[in-house]
Amino acid sequence: MINLVSLQFKTTNCFQTNLEKLISLIKKAPKDSFIVAPEVCLTGFSYDNMDKAVEFSYKAIDILKNLSKDKKITLTMISKKDNQFFNTIYFFHKNNIVHTQSKYKLFPLDLEKKYFTPGDWEDIKIFNIDGIKIAMLICFEIRFTTLWEKLKGAQILIIPAMWGKARKEQLEIFLKALAVTNQCFVCASNSANDDMAKSSGIIGPFGDSYFDDRKNILIKQVDLKEVKKMRKYIDIGIKD
Numbered sequence: 001m002i003n004l005v006s007l008q009f010k011t012t013n014c015f016q017t018n019l020e021k022l023i024s025l026i027k028k029a030p031k032d033s034f035i036v037a038p039e040v041c042l043t044g045f046s047y048d049n050m051d052k053a054v055e056f057s058y059k060a061i062d063i064l065k066n067l068s069k070d071k072k073i074t075l076t077m078i079s080k081k082d083n084q085f086f087n088t089i090y091f092f093h094k095n096n097i098v099h100t101q102s103k104y105k106l107f108p109l110d111l112e113k114k115y116f117t118p119g120d121w122e123d124i125k126i127f128n129i130d131g132i133k134i135a136m137l138i139c140f141e142i143r144f145t146t147l148w149e150k151l152k153g154a155q156i157l158i159i160p161a162m163w164g165k166a167r168k169e170q171l172e173i174f175l176k177a178l179a180v181t182n183q184c185f186v187c188a189s190n191s192a193n194d195d196m197a198k199s200s201g202i203i204g205p206f207g208d209s210y211f212d213d214r215k216n217i218l219i220k221q222v223d224l225k226e227v228k229k230m231r232k233y234i235d236i237g238i239k240d
Contacts, residue, residue, distance in 0.1 A: 002132075003033040004156070004187040006218040008200040011044045011193060015056045018042045019063070022075070025217050026067050033219070037075035038191040038200075039139050039162040040087065046078065047115050050085050053078040061090070061097070068092035072129065074158050076103070076138055084117040089136050089160060091129075099127050099136075105147075107140040126154045132224065133240075139163055142174045152182050152238050155227045159188035168197035172211065179203035183230045183238055185222055192216065205230035 046053035057077035079088040086102035102119025106112040135154035139161035198213040
């Protein structure tokens with residue numbers, strides 16, 4: 001049995017306040033948890049001050065490495081390379097960054113395409129942590145079934161998001177469909193900002209769902225044997 005933990009909190013204009021909130025919630029999670037926080041929860045998109053956001057994100061990395069000694073932590077932060085900005089997801093484990101990938105599908109109804117450079121297709125892949133197959137998508141990317149196909153075989157899909165309230169029902173539909181179609185667990189964390197959908201959730205391969213918009217931390221103990229059981233029960237060709 002393992003614990004999946006989804007964080008659901010507001011991002012303020014104060015980066016340090018956001019970091020302190022994140023730290024406090026991480027500390028509440030059980031040891032060895034898989035923890036996911038909302039997309040760019042430390043800085044927001046910060047289109048007016050991207051360099052400051054990058055600087056703060058790099059400061060936060062050392063803190064998050066230390067917190068990952070006995071927990072697995074995932075969130076996205078703004079990064080910079082060759083004078084280009086990226087929305088990069090980090091997976092922290094045992095005091096290290098063990099996987100990164102940058103948002104490949106940028107949201108067209110906002111300013112993401114103006115300020116961010118898309119990540120690489122090749123970086124979106126399954127990776128192994130303590131014998132568990134993990135994969136990640138960022139917010140808008142869950143709309144693309146070509147990416148679902150790419151990640152078939154993962155036991156846990158991690159989704160950090162900043163998904164708007166106007167499309168709340170769509171978010172929940174996509175998360176449930178992703179779990180059932182890929183016969184895996186989905187752990188999604190969405191922002192609790194006033195214009196955001198919340199709808200953070202933990203969904204199982206049989207479609208059982210845990211959502212609770214009232215909470216800022218959702219914890220669910222799951223059995224990864226359910227993944228194998230579902231893939232054996234209805235064999236659609238997904239290999240463990």
